[in-house]
Amino acid sequence: MIYDPKYENKLRESGLRPTKQRIKICEVLFNSTETFHFTIKDLVKIIENQANIKVSLATVYNTVHAFNKKGYLKEIPINSSQSYYDTNISHHHHFFDEDENKLIDIDQNDVDEVMIKKTIPGKKIKSIEVIAKIVTDN
Amino acid sequence: MIYDPKYENKLRESGLRPTKQRIKICEVLFNSTETFHFTIKDLVKIIENQANIKVSLATVYNTVHAFNKKGYLKEIPINSSQSYYDTNISHHHHFFDEDENKLIDIDQNDVDEVMIKKTIPGKKIKSIEVIAKIVTDN
DNA sequence: AAATACATTAAAATCATTCTAATCTGTTGA
DNA sequence: TCAACAGATTAGAATGATTTTAATGTATTT
Incomplete structure (x- = not known):
């Protein structure tokens, strides 16, 4: 085939x-x-x-x-009963709307590069993700 | 009582x-x-x-x-079959060691403040979390 | 102290995910 | 090309975290 x-x-x-x-x-x-x-x-x-x-x-x-x-x-990486996947594998981040249980992309350019000063011996960083939880603004 | x-x-x-x-x-x-x-x-x-x-x-x-x-x-916020909670409610971040399924704190001072330029109308940011996945460095 | 509202519990229900074991289909080497 | 094999598919069962249930118990209020 x-x-x-x-x-x-x-x-x-x-x-x-x-x-x-x-x-x-x-x-x-x-x-x-x-x-x-x-x-x-x-x-x-x-x-x-x-x-x-x-x-x-x-x-x-x-x-x-x-x-x-x-x-x-x-x-x-969010806490939900189900796993969420993203077809966009470029480096970017997410809002998680807690009212509607929905993810929204945040472009890499909209977040300054995250620099982590701490290191763990024998380990390397595989990925860095930012999750910003949002809720209705009253 | x-x-x-x-x-x-x-x-x-x-x-x-x-x-x-x-x-x-x-x-x-x-x-x-x-x-x-x-x-x-x-x-x-x-x-x-x-x-x-x-x-x-x-x-x-x-x-x-x-x-x-x-x-x-x-x-x-991590994907695991169980939910993880933290008694440290101060602003800080985490490594997640994928080899051992273990969380490690990253002090706020070890990460520059994360600034997000994008906003969503009617919504406010409740929290910003950084998750850095780490694995054995070979 | 009685009445009410909330808490506790074991067990059942739910739901995402993983496993199983029987059957099927790509793949490879003659 | 085609037999034999490795890996894929499937329905359904098993697993495991979390939520619900419904009966009983306890803190609270008046």
Whole structure:
């Protein structure tokens, strides 16, 4: 079977074989020029609405995990019962709107570079994320 | 019944009545000069080891939630199956050691103040948190 | 001290996530 | 090309944190 090589590469580089289900997941995540925030549940819903193929939860989870590990997706650090992922893997930050449980991007240029003076022996910094919680201003 | 007024106030200000169980939770959380990070499970374990009273999970959850809401505790924004709380409510940040699933404080003085230029109409910033993920440096 | 409002509890329910084990499909090497 | 194998898919079960329930208990108010 032959797939869009763009997605085939992404999958292979993430340690996954290209399959019909995974290509569909790629289409949903990477087809658009727009980046977005999603939960696993969101993703399953979009696939169900868009596609005529059925993809099981287990497949969605393992594919998203592999992309996250490889760096094609980023998990956003917030406390929520569900994990949020971001298709925008460039360096940027987030507002989390606590009234509506919604994430809003903050462009890198809108935050001064975060400099951390403390170091931990034997450890290196993998990522730095800023989360600003916002609420209705009364 | 008469309790340490320090804890009684904390509880009442959080909208809770002082009870034997809740006072015990306060003792564990606020008795020490040291601040610490904990999960609900940790807290229950400490209470079981230290005290001769039994406190149900439901009571621990509702008490911790009330303190968090009031601001006597802070929930730390990381993706983990469990929620992490911090008894240090002063403005500071965290490393999250991904190898050991452990949080490490970063003093406010070790991070330049984070300035966010973007604003969202009708919303105000409630908190700004920096999470720096660290891993073994090879 | 009675009446009320809130608290406590064990157990059940919920919900995201992970695991399982049976079946299926890409992939590889002859 | 095609058999054999490694890895993928799936529904459903298992797990584990958190929330809810509903019966009973306790602090509070009058």
